[in-house]
Amino acid sequence: MMGLRKLTYTDETGVLCLPAWPVFDNGELEAVRRVIESRNWWRMTGSEVSSFEAEFAAYQNVRFAIGVTNGTHAIELALRCLDLGADDEVIVPSFTFMSTGCAVAAVGAKVVFADVDDETYCLDAGSLESAISSRTKAIIPVHMAGHSCDMDKILALARAKDIHVLEDCAHAHGAEYRGRRLGSLGYAGIFSFQNGKLMTAGEGGALVTCRDDVAKRTLVLHNCGRKFDDEDYLHELCGTNNRLSELQAAVLRVQLSRLDRQMEVRENNAKLLDGLLSEIPGIKPQARREYVTRHGHYMYMFRYSTRAFSDLSRRDFIDYLRRAGIPAFRGFRPLHLMPAFEGLAKGISLRRTDLKVSELIGESAVWIHHRALLGTEEDMCAIAQVIKKLQG
Numbered sequence: 001m002m003g004l005r006k007l008t009y010t011d012e013t014g015v016l017c018l019p020a021w022p023v024f025d026n027g028e029l030e031a032v033r034r035v036i037e038s039r040n041w042w043r044m045t046g047s048e049v050s051s052f053e054a055e056f057a058a059y060q061n062v063r064f065a066i067g068v069t070n071g072t073h074a075i076e077l078a079l080r081c082l083d084l085g086a087d088d089e090v091i092v093p094s095f096t097f098m099s100t101g102c103a104v105a106a107v108g109a110k111v112v113f114a115d116v117d118d119e120t121y122c123l124d125a126g127s128l129e130s131a132i133s134s135r136t137k138a139i140i141p142v143h144m145a146g147h148s149c150d151m152d153k154i155l156a157l158a159r160a161k162d163i164h165v166l167e168d169c170a171h172a173h174g175a176e177y178r179g180r181r182l183g184s185l186g187y188a189g190i191f192s193f194q195n196g197k198l199m200t201a202g203e204g205g206a207l208v209t210c211r212d213d214v215a216k217r218t219l220v221l222h223n224c225g226r227k228f229d230d231e232d233y234l235h236e237l238c239g240t241n242n243r244l245s246e247l248q249a250a251v252l253r254v255q256l257s258r259l260d261r262q263m264e265v266r267e268n269n270a271k272l273l274d275g276l277l278s279e280i281p282g283i284k285p286q287a288r289r290e291y292v293t294r295h296g297h298y299m300y301m302f303r304y305s306t307r308a309f310s311d312l313s314r315r316d317f318i319d320y321l322r323r324a325g326i327p328a329f330r331g332f333r334p335l336h337l338m339p340a341f342e343g344l345a346k347g348i349s350l351r352r353t354d355l356k357v358s359e360l361i362g363e364s365a366v367w368i369h370h371r372a373l374l375g376t377e378e379d380m381c382a383i384a385q386v387i388k389k390l391q392g
C-alpha cells in the first residue's frame, strides 16, 4: 500500500481531505432563489412542499409522504395516529438516537426497551419477543446506519399480536429490505432531514405511509389540527405546527435527485472498506445480512478489540482518526442508561428487558460519518491504513 505522504488527497500535513457535507451545487442555490422570489415561503401558498412530498413518496414507494419539521416530530405524529393511553406500551431498541424513545414518552405512552443484535446493531427479534406484553401497542424498529432490521420476523411477531409497526428510517433513505423500500413495510415510516442525514435541509422530516387514515390524520395534526382547505379557522383536533417550509422542501427536492448516485458511491466504498478492515486483526465491521438489498450507509460502523490495539481506549482511537481527517464518532449511548430514563425517570413510564448488547455496542462502537464514503477508492485505502497504523 502507498504511504500517506505520497497521496494527492491529503493536505501538506498528511491529513485526509474527505468530501465535505452537506453536498450542494447550483441546484440548491437556484431552488432557494426560486422560492424567495416567489414570495410563497410556507406550504399553504406554495407548491414546493407538495411537490417534494409527491417525489419522495414515489421514491420510497409509498402512497403518501408528509413533510414535517423533523424526524422526532414525525415519530410523535405517527404515534398520535394510534391514540395511545398511559398504560399502552411501545417497544424501542435501547441502542438508537434519543428521539425514538423520547417520542414515546412525549405522547404519554410507556417506553419499553428491547435489545439489538450484536452484529447488525438492529432490533433483535428474540429480545423483541420477550419484551412483548398484552399492553404492547407498537414497535419501532430502527434501521441502524441504513441496515434494515429483520423485518419478516418483526412483522410476523407484530401480526400475531395485532401490534403496529412504525419504522424509524432516519438512517435509511432509499434503503431496502428484500427489494422493498424501508418505510413501506410498517403502518408508517419516518425520515429525518437534519444536517447530518443522507439528504438534508438543515432540519426537516417526513412521515410516509400507505394508509389513508394515517395520512389524513397526520395532515390535520401537523397543521395545528386544521384541514388544508379550511378558511374558517375551524380546528378539528388539538394538533401542533409541524409544517416544513417551502425553502426546506425546495432544497430537499434537489438533494433527493442526487441520492441514487451518492448511494452507489457509498455502496462501492463501504464494500471496499469492509474488505480492507476485515483484514485488520481485531476489527469487526457491522455485519450485512442477505435481506439487505440496498444499504443506506448512514454511518460506517465497526467495533474493535482493545486487546488487538494495545488496550487503546475508544476515546483515543477516535481522536487519532479525527486527527488524520476521518470524521469518527463514539455514537449513541444506550437509552436506558440516559439520565432522562434513569431512576425515577421524572414521570416517564418505562420497562426494560436484558440490554447487554446495547450496552456493549454503546461502549465499543466506532462510527465514521457517511461523507467519508463519498470519497475515492484511494481514500478508503487511506482510512484502512490509518487504522492499521494504530496497531503499531
Ligand SMILES: *Cc1c(COP(=O)(O)O)cnc(C)c1O
Binding pocket: 070, 071, 072, 073, 096, 097, 099, 100, 142, 168, 170, 171, 191, 192, 193, 194, 204, 205
Ligand atoms: C436523527 C434521528 C432521529 C430524529 O430526527 P431529527 O430530524 O433530528 O429530529 C430519529 N431517529 C434516529 C435513529 C435518528 O438518527
